[in-house]
Amino acid sequence: MEIRLGTIKQEKSGPSIKLEDEISETQYNDLLDAIKEIHTLESNKRLFEIVFLNKNDFVDTLNRDIKEMIKSSLSLAGNRTQYYQHHLNFNRLFLNYLSSIKTFIDHNEKKIKNNFGDESKEAKEFKNITHYYFNNFFCYRFFVKLRDYGQHCGMPLSDFGLSTHRNPDGSYISTANIEFDPKQLLETFSGWKKDVTKDLEQMQSKFPLAPLIENMTKVLLGFWQAMDAIYTDKICKATIYIKGLADHLRSDNTDVCIFTNIQDNEDGSLKKFETLTIPFDIIDMLDVSC
Secondary structure (H helix, E strand, O other): OOOEEEEEEEEOOEEEEEEEEEOOHHHHHHHHHHHHHHHHHHHHHHHHHHHHHHHHHHHHHHHHHHHHHHHOOOOOOOOHHHHHHHHHHHHHHHHHHHHHHHHHHHHHHHHHHHHHOOOOHHHHHHHHHHHHHHHHOHHHHHHHHHHHHHHHOOOOOOEOOOEEEEOOOOOEEEEOOOEEOHHHHHHHOOOOOHHHHHHHHHOOOOEEOHHHHHHHHHHHHHHHHHHHHHHHHHHHHHHHHHHHHHHHHOOOOEEEEEEEEEEEOOOOOEEEEEEEEOOHHHHHHHOOOO
């Protein structure tokens, strides 16, 4: 089978196709493996970004709509329908955030075991990392189990701590704070792990959500850096191999591709082919330093 590297450049008159270097089947298979490694890290990065997009959606929506929720709260002469709509939307966005955290963590565990083996040093390192964050950060172990609570027991956000106070001049000021009631959480869900159960049992009063999200952001950034380090050697080898074979073909507005199943017309012009684009755009985005 003829396998070639080449380029497809978008011209005003249409795509310009050039077949360049011929590569062996072994080189082709090694190139496919290297591209797979690049896409693995890209997929992981996308999941990481989804977590933060969901977090930002929740926080931005909360900051924007919480005043409307206060106005429509049951403690004021407001619109109950609007109150419950905001209540539902806040929970929807928060559940998306919690679910994306679990998806990101589970995806990493599966990918690491698939790439390196269930008993590999990388798999053991992943286990140590998750144990470290679970043992040292309440926000991590609480959010992991709060996602299960939301899945089995109902909406995770129920206590919005809405209050209204009258100023000396006769005007009113309202404040809101999303809180969790440890007693209520323990009474309605038996699936907390013993560590989280112990945390909740030791709490004497309600605790706020905002600091947990802030701390979880720091945890996730540290978790991502740890995952990135696990993949560094493989990604570097893949990047070096891809660039060694095809970097010289790169130019502006041009895709570097692998051409297979090449068929020519009788006059030697291209009749048919299949292509796979080499993901130099992803390599540049990942900014891998090797």
